[in-house]
Amino acid sequence: MTHHHLPFLTVVAVRTALVLGWLFLGLRLLGKRHVSPMNVCDLAFIMALANAVQNAMTNGKGDLSVGVASAGTLLFLGWLATRLFLRMPSLEARIIGTPTVLIHDGHIEKRNMRREHVTMRELMQAIRSHDLTDSCEVHLAVLEVDGNINIVPKETVTD
Numbered sequence: 001m002t003h004h005h006l007p008f009l010t011v012v013a014v015r016t017a018l019v020l021g022w023l024f025l026g027l028r029l030l031g032k033r034h035v036s037p038m039n040v041c042d043l044a045f046i047m048a049l050a051n052a053v054q055n056a057m058t059n060g061k062g063d064l065s066v067g068v069a070s071a072g073t074l075l076f077l078g079w080l081a082t083r084l085f086l087r088m089p090s091l092e093a094r095i096i097g098t099p100t101v102l103i104h105d106g107h108i109e110k111r112n113m114r115r116e117h118v119t120m121r122e123l124m125q126a127i128r129s130h131d132l133t134d135s136c137e138v139h140l141a142v143l144e145v146d147g148n149i150n151i152v153p154k155e156t157v158t159d
Helices: 007-031 042-059 063-086 089-096 110-117 120-128
Strands: 102-103 139-145 149-153
Touching: 007 042, 007 063, 042 063, 042 089, 102 110, 110 120, 120 139, 120 149
Parallel strands: none
Antiparallel strands: 102 139, 139 149
């Protein structure tokens, strides 16, 4: 590796970090349902990592050192994000997201459904998968950060 090659690798590392940030933002704006069963961070990381090493692995136009620098940057950023999220849970909530209530005590939260791009068909499918037939039978339906909809049925009173 030559002395002039080092600034280029630094540029690659910075550009890789910027692309990863852009992927986080773009996938987060798409909503949780579009990235299921991974969270936004997982999906962006995998997409960026695959692209970073593609040319280096296939001996394409990219240089092996470029792929290694880019992948190394992504791995370091992934490690750093994990450390930050452990110390600052509020940062994780802002970047990864938080669960969203879709039904509360039988009432469908249509505003939350629109914001998260969940259709009534998808919600009803989740309800039926729990052997329920109507939203009035649901105590709580939550869209998790991985895109899954979890259902908590109302308690049934037996005599």
